[in-house]
Amino acid sequence: MTGIIRRLSIALAAGLCAIATSAQAEDLVVSNWDGYMAPDAIEKFNEQSGNTAELVLHATNEEIMGKLIASKGKGYDVVFVSSPFAEVLHNLGLAEELDHSKLPNMSNLYEQAMMLEHDKGNTFSVPYAWGTTGLCYRSDLVEGEPDSWMDLLQPSEALMKKTTMLATDRWLLGAGQLAKGYSVNETDDAKMAEVKDLLIAAKKTLLAYDDTTFYSKLVSGEASLVHAWDGWCNYGIGENADIKYVVPKEGSDLWVDTMVIMKSSEHKDAAYAFVDYILGAETHRWAAENILYKVPNKAAMDGLDASLIESFPNMGMKPEQLMSYEQLRDVGEAQRAYARIVSEIKASN
Amino acid sequence: MADRRPIYLMSPALAWLTAFMVVPCLLILVLGFFRRGIYGGIEYTFTLENMALVFDPLYAGIFLKSAVIAGLAASIAVVIGYAAAYAIASMPARRQPILLFFAVLPFWSNYLVRTYAWIVLLNREGLIVALARYLGFEGELPSMLYTESAVVVGLVYNYLPFVILACYAPLSRLNTEIVEASRDLGASGWTTFRRITLPMTVPGIATGFVFVFVLSIGNFVTPALLGGGQFQMIGNLVYAQFLTANDWPFGAALSMVLIAIMMGLLTLQTFATERASGARRVEG
Numbered sequence: 001m002t003g004i005i006r007r008l009s010i011a012l013a014a015g016l017c018a019i020a021t022s023a024q025a026e027d028l029v030v031s032n033w034d035g036y037m038a039p040d041a042i043e044k045f046n047e048q049s050g051n052t053a054e055l056v057l058h059a060t061n062e063e064i065m066g067k068l069i070a071s072k073g074k075g076y077d078v079v080f081v082s083s084p085f086a087e088v089l090h091n092l093g094l095a096e097e098l099d100h101s102k103l104p105n106m107s108n109l110y111e112q113a114m115m116l117e118h119d120k121g122n123t124f125s126v127p128y129a130w131g132t133t134g135l136c137y138r139s140d141l142v143e144g145e146p147d148s149w150m151d152l153l154q155p156s157e158a159l160m161k162k163t164t165m166l167a168t169d170r171w172l173l174g175a176g177q178l179a180k181g182y183s184v185n186e187t188d189d190a191k192m193a194e195v196k197d198l199l200i201a202a203k204k205t206l207l208a209y210d211d212t213t214f215y216s217k218l219v220s221g222e223a224s225l226v227h228a229w230d231g232w233c234n235y236g237i238g239e240n241a242d243i244k245y246v247v248p249k250e251g252s253d254l255w256v257d258t259m260v261i262m263k264s265s266e267h268k269d270a271a272y273a274f275v276d277y278i279l280g281a282e283t284h285r286w287a288a289e290n291i292l293y294k295v296p297n298k299a300a301m302d303g304l305d306a307s308l309i310e311s312f313p314n315m316g317m318k319p320e321q322l323m324s325y326e327q328l329r330d331v332g333e334a335q336r337a338y339a340r341i342v343s344e345i346k347a348s349n
Numbered sequence: 350m351a352d353r354r355p356i357y358l359m360s361p362a363l364a365w366l367t368a369f370m371v372v373p374c375l376l377i378l379v380l381g382f383f384r385r386g387i388y389g390g391i392e393y394t395f396t397l398e399n400m401a402l403v404f405d406p407l408y409a410g411i412f413l414k415s416a417v418i419a420g421l422a423a424s425i426a427v428v429i430g431y432a433a434a435y436a437i438a439s440m441p442a443r444r445q446p447i448l449l450f451f452a453v454l455p456f457w458s459n460y461l462v463r464t465y466a467w468i469v470l471l472n473r474e475g476l477i478v479a480l481a482r483y484l485g486f487e488g489e490l491p492s493m494l495y496t497e498s499a500v501v502v503g504l505v506y507n508y509l510p511f512v513i514l515a516c517y518a519p520l521s522r523l524n525t526e527i528v529e530a531s532r533d534l535g536a537s538g539w540t541t542f543r544r545i546t547l548p549m550t551v552p553g554i555a556t557g558f559v560f561v562f563v564l565s566i567g568n569f570v571t572p573a574l575l576g577g578g579q580f581q582m583i584g585n586l587v588y589a590q591f592l593t594a595n596d597w598p599f600g601a602a603l604s605m606v607l608i609a610i611m612m613g614l615l616t617l618q619t620f621a622t623e624r625a626s627g628a629r630r631v632e633g
């Protein structure tokens with residue numbers, strides 16, 4: 001219900017922005033997740049550049065994609081989306097082919113961050129944050145050190161009903177795909193049937209599916225081991241030092257959130273200036289320090305306080321390690337099969 | 350004479366409903382007959398595929414499961430709510446408004462907040478477990494949260510006031526002389542209730558039941574929060590098609606079938622109420 005209200009209010013805000021855009025040509029509309037950049041980032045950018053950028057929020061990739069596809073990108077200049085969605089925007093011809101000469105701060109990025117599978121050479125997207133999906137657990141409540149996806153999917157007796165899994169299609173399936181040694185983009189029917197069976201069996205052992213409050217379940221002790229994104233596990237670690245994060249030995253996906261400039265933007269110079277501003281070492285470091293997500297920006301990461309990495313060890317993960325994991329890619333038509341498998345898992349008893 | 354009736358007073362309501370309810374519903378209906386684009390958009394070619402998919406055993410099963418949970422919640426709510434309404438209606442007339450006020454008091458807070466309160470109560474480290482431990486209970490309690498029962502409890506709790514109000518209306522209007530006549534003629538209290546009170550208040554029960562059922566079957570917040578996402582109801586499935594699977598046409602087809610079920614039930618309920626009150630008029 002609040003989802004609807006939030007979506008309505010965002011739609012309303014977007015509508016108002018659209019009106020404002022037509023009235024004031026220099027306005028820039030940036031859409032991002034709530035709290036994903038410094039609260040004063042827009043204000044500072046406006047001060048420095050003399051633009052009047054405005055921030056609108058989206059709760060999920062799908063929400064902003066729905067709007068962008070419906071409006072052919074009109075009304076937005078820069079959007080933050082995860083890499084498979086950036087790929088879709090590119091395939092639909094909605095993403096600007098980037099002119100790197102207008103993004104001098106691109107040189108701050110790690111060289112690996114220029115070679116991401118979904119967009120080699122960053123031709124239409126610029127990585128903003130990246131990380132892994134793995135296991136987040138209470139080292140004081142879990143015996144030994146979990147190191148395999150099977151520790152989550154076939155938990156020991158002591159962990160029965162004390163684990164949670166992510167509910168979003170791709171990550172829920174990803175846990176099973178990785179456990180089986182398959183690609184996180186596997187679409188073969190027979191292999192996916194195996195993944196489904198594994199995940200249906202795993203469901204019986206779960207406390208809940210949880211995408212948003214899993215780390216607080218660890219903090220309260222309701223759960224002992226959860227399927228988590230590294231950045232979110234850090235929020236748990238921040239509240240309880242016994243919480244630890246591990247990438248299972250079978251591997252992880254490499255998730256990448258990106259910035260995309262819309263081809264339809266009528267304020268491209270300002271849009272480039274904004275993306276370049278975010279790539280600045282100081283601005284980009286803010287994200288690492290405050291939202292505890294790794295950023296693919298060498299200049300920003302090199303300046304990180306060593307004590308931060310000590311408290312949150314996964315912040316110290318090297319680009320070489322991240323690049324050894326496979327990115328989630330858009331699977332096109334197979335998405336419907338994925339959605340169906342997820343429904344089958346969730347409807348199982 | 351009939352022309353003098355101020356029908357024009359209905360026009361704001363009609364305009365409002367047309368613009369914000371009929372038109373959006375028609376858009377959803379139309380959407381259900383298009384194809385999902387390869388990247389999640391909508392491809393404007395006609396297909397019956399989405400409608401057919403709704404009746405696939407997997408999705409039909411989810412409909413059935415939702416109906417069972419909603420039916421259970423509605424039945425429990427009717428039993429509890431009817432008893433409460435009966436008690437309120439039996440109170441002195443000046444106390445009744447206060448009691449009804451307390452019954453609807455929960456509506457003053459947000460649905461989501463009320464549902465979260467149950468998480469605080471029921472979770473493994475929650476208030477009920479803490480209380481049990483304080484009273485000296487040791488050992489593991491069965492898990493209460495993230496179960497089907499928790500979903501039913503949440504639905505009953507949230508919609509109970511509707512049932513109390515719906516049942517209170519006919520109970521408070523019940524002619525006490527009929528009840529007294531029944532007792533004078535030798536019927537026991539139970540027989541009087543069964544033969545007089547209950548039949549005369551069926552419209553209230555039907556309204557309460559259908560209300561809870563309709564609100565429950567499409568609910569997605571309670572199963573998500575109290576069921577821990579493990580009990581997929583039809584509302585969750587629709588939500589997922591629109592917000593994660595990006596399959597709007599299929600989501601639209603599911604919604605249309607859900608709306609059709611709701612409309613069918615509401616129509617049945619209207620007929621049942623009409624018949625019951627019509628019968629009473631004839632008898633009177």
